[in-house]
Amino acid sequence: MFFQNGSLSVRRLKEQDKYLLAKWLSTPVVLKYYEGRDNPFDLDKVDSVFYASEDDEVKCIIEYEGKPIGYIQYYELDEAAKKEYGYESGKIFGTDQFIGEVGYWNRGIGTLLVTSMTDFLFKHMKADKSVLDPQVWNERAIKCYEKCGFNKVKLLPKHELHEGKFRDCWLIESNK
Known part of the structure; x- marks a missing residue:
């Protein structure tokens, strides 16, 4: 487990989590905000994107009161991303996340998650900055x-x- 904050915990992605990811990423209301409704995932796509990739993202499952409810990944920005974003130096981390269990929306869990992950990145990964790049329409x-x-x-x-x-x-x- 990477961290726990009260009822919220974040742990590394496991093989059996692919069924949850396929469920969440084939739900239109979730896809509206993450990946797009025109881009649903089946098990093969989940395998290729989340398990077969050779990227530097640390892929994790969000649990609330012991129940898996979503996904979060974090990664240190490479030089190309830093340049694109206008950063010249520093240890800068990005995250991407979603709560896949819609019944857990609007309960303050997203705020708890982002705050907790940001604290983790600064305290344990020694980040200088944490960045996100939400779409403008996603108020x-x-x-x-x-x-x-x-x-x-x-x-x-x-x-x-x-x-x-x-x-x-x-x-x-x-x-922070």
Whole structure:
């Protein structure tokens, strides 16, 4: 387990979690915010994206009161990403996350998760900054991130392909 904060815990992704990921990432209301409704996942796609990839992301499952409810990954930005975002140096981490169990939305768990992960990155990974790049239209996520101490830094035009269109994103950061 990476950390626990009250009823919330984050642990490394396990092989058996692929069934949860396939369930969550084939749910239209979840896909609206993560990956896009035109991009559902089956088990093969989950395997290729989450288990067969050779990337540097640390892939984790979010649990609340012992029940798996979502996914989070963290990674240190490489030089190309730092340059794209306008950073010259420093140990900068990014995260991507979603709560896949919709019944756990609007309960403050997202705020607890982002705050806890940010604390983990600064205390244990010795981050200088933590960054996120939510799509501009995703006001719900942006409000959560701002509540957690993140600030908008830079508009990233046409940064992410989502539902057939390149969408603008905000680069937001915490210097906690």
